[in-house]
Every structure is written in structure tokens, then in C-alpha cells.
Amino acid sequence: MVITSAHIPAIVALIAGVLILVMPRLLNLVVAIYLICIGLIGLGVLRWFHL
Template sequence: MTITAAHIPAIVALIAGILILIMPRLLNIVVAIYLICIGLIGLGVLRFLHL
């Protein structure tokens, strides 16, 4: 299975959800990291890194 740019938000969301279930106090940090990742993906920054 090849991971494409379309899969990255789904993978990040899955990891964030699991972390929130395990440690609810991480909610602020997880949401912040998620929003930063989605913003970088939306801006196309990850394309420059060939991800």
C-alpha cells in the first residue's frame, strides 16, 4: 500500500484520536499538532519534502 498525500490527514486523525482516548489531558497538544499538520498539508509544504 502506497501512502499518498490524501492518506496523511486520515492517518494523523487516527493517531490523534488514539492519543486522546489514552490520555485525555493531551487533547490541547494533539489538536494543536493536528491543526499544524493539516495547515502544512493544505499549503503544500510537504510536497517540497517529497512526502
């Protein structure tokens, strides 16, 4: 399976959802990290690192 940039937001969202279910107090941190990741993906910053 090849992970493309279209799959990354879905994977990040899945991980964030699981973390929030397991540890609800992490909600602020998980949401902040999720938003930062989506912003970096949207700007294409991850392509600079060849990810």
C-alpha cells in the first residue's frame, strides 16, 4: 500500500480520535497537533522533507 498525501489527513485524524478516546484530557494537545499537521500538509511543507 502506498501512502499518498491524500491518506495522511485520514491517518492523522484516526490517531487523534483514538488518543482523545483513550485520554480525554489530551484533547487540547491532540487538536493543536492535528491542526498544525493539516496546515503543514496543506502548505506542502512535508514535501520539502520528502515525506
